[in-house]
Amino acid sequence: IIFKSYRFIKTTDSPSEELMKMSPAIIIWLCIIFYGSIFFINDTDCKNYKYNETLNGGRKEFKGKKYLINICGSGVSDNDLFGSSMDRVQMTVLNEQEEVLAKRNYKIFWDGGPGLDPIEISQDSIRYRDDSDPDGEPRTLTMPPSKLDWIAARFPIFNLLIYP
Incomplete structure (x- = not known):
């Protein structure tokens, strides 16, 4: 070449x-x-695997502005060849006009262990845990989301590159 x-x-x-x-x-x-x-x-299925109640999603308020946090999954992958017993989850942050501001993808291990950690809401951020991360450190999404988050939400390839 x-x-x-x-x-x-x-x-x-x-x-x-x-x-x-x-x-x-x-x-x-x-x-x-x-x-x-x-x-x-994007292989999440929000009709069959909606986790807002289980993982603390739904309507939230940050700095006087209201946001909707949708958390959907893809179901547990248990097939023999590529199965990991983890559910691929997508957290989507929308504003009051339901415009997508940010998306984050992560994995949850439902069968005990580190899984089932709901998102943690603070005054200016959302913290979540990716069970596929070997460090186990929580990841943070600042609120309101940045322009980089807005761009990454529209181009999934950037979302994978910026927030692996």
């Missing part, structure tokens, strides 16, 4: 002009990849 790139740069009179010609195709492919990742990353 490096050799082909080098050969491309050496054989063209103006690599920047060629790059400009290719940029619409590059942008289209990046959009397809980012939006296509939505179907592979």
